[in-house]
Amino acid sequence: MIRRSSAAFVAAGLLAVAAPAFAAEEVNVYTSRQPALIDPLLKAFTDKTGIKVNTVFDGKSIEERLKAEGANSPADLVLTVDVGRLTDLVAKDLVQPVQTETLKKNIPASFHSEDGKWWALTSRARVFYVSKDRVKDGEIKSYADLADPKWKGRICIRPGDHDYNVALTAAVLAHVGPEKTKDWLKGVKANLAQKPQGSDRSQVKSVKEGLCDVAVGNTYYMAAMLADPEQKPWAEAVNIVFPDQAGNGTHLNVSGMALTKSAPHKDAAVKLMEFLSSDEAQHIYADLNNEYPVKPGVEWSKLVKSWGTFKADTLALAKVGELRPAALKLINEVDFNAGP
Structure with missing residues (x-):
């Protein structure tokens, strides 16, 4: 157009x-x-x-x-x-x-x-959309928690090789190095409720439908869902959690x-x-x-303010961009998109 x-x-x-x-x-x-x-x-x-x-x-x-x-x-x-x-x-x-x-x-x-x-x-934050009914306050706090076995079968995320997830993985790589990042990717993959697919918004829909309890997505999608009568119930079924507030901060x-x-x-x-x-x-x-x-x-x-303040990761985005090829390589090595 x-x-x-x-x-x-x-x-x-x-x-x-x-x-x-x-x-x-x-x-x-x-x-x-x-x-x-x-x-x-x-x-x-x-x-x-x-x-x-x-x-x-x-x-x-x-x-x-x-x-x-x-x-x-x-x-x-x-x-x-x-x-x-x-x-x-x-x-x-x-x-x-x-x-x-x-x-x-x-x-x-x-x-x-x-x-x-x-x-x-x-900027937009990459956050957790968690079920209001099935996830307690403070139960999931960090990106590292996504790999905790307690969340097995409870995580939804779009394909690992999507730009947004490659950038998140690059940030993890910058903070913890390649070996721990690869282990993290394996852990997240094992905890997925389904094969990675769809968009950030469709992950929230899956939470609403009970397929999973935690979805990973960008903050501005909350606003987009609330503005769409069909998608508003998805948004209303979740709370936003800003990860890593006690650590590096939200990506x-x-x-x-x-x-x-x-x-x-x-x-x-x-x-x-x-x-x-x-x-x-x-x-x-x-x-x-x-x-x-x-x-x-x-x-x-006003809407963004309603989500609350948070500690943001101060990692330079130039570093994230630099590490994207290495991050994508790790994502592919663990065959992330094959799902659990």
């Missing part, structure tokens, strides 16, 4: 062979985030600066699109989710560094790459941005990046998506 694109941008977005002409004050964005989640942000930027933003929504193949377009790509900026997708853009040499005082002031060091090739915008992942290597409108794109890191944009983004702003001091949405 393509939104707010000039005819030239549409053609170039599908298969660019030559860079089209644009007005001087434009920014072209490729995004894997649904338009409804970012359009209000981009409108606020245009209202503030007069700079037009053209967007192409692509949920799966932004990297392939950029590679095919090469130096002729019309894209200036990528907005995507998961540190893995951001680091993949870097690894494939599709983005360039940005270092401005505004970005460095607004976004903490743990939420961007050291060289400035990607910058986080919002975070991010949505983020990166300036493309070609960036025909670099100056305007950097202005948009700085705006997205501002108090105004961070507040809009956090409210729209019920995620956590990365800029310190920006107020959380």
